[in-house]
Amino acid sequence: MPQCPVCNVQVFLKSDSGNPSMPTAPFCSERCKIIDLGRWLDERYNVPHIARNDDDGDEEIYPDC
Ligand SMILES: [Zn+2]
Numbered sequence: 001m002p003q004c005p006v007c008n009v010q011v012f013l014k015s016d017s018g019n020p021s022m023p024t025a026p027f028c029s030e031r032c033k034i035i036d037l038g039r040w041l042d043e044r045y046n047v048p049h050i051a052r053n054d055d056d057g058d059e060e061i062y063p064d065c
Pocket residue numbers: 004005006007008009027028029032
């Protein structure tokens with residue numbers, strides 16, 4: 001049985017009728033889904049990146065290297 005990655009509660013993916021009972025799967029609840037999303041965004045935003053000069057409004061392409 002899968003478990004919620006956030007709080008490790010067992011997640012029941014399907015109801016007896018076979019229909020998905022967990023729209024938030026693999027999370028147990030919308031709350032845990034949001035918590036996990038927040039963690040993911042934190043990781044992403046913590047990655048250092050080159051500051052861009054956006055004040056002129058032009059679409060300037062900077063090399064990724
Ligand atoms: Zn949970």
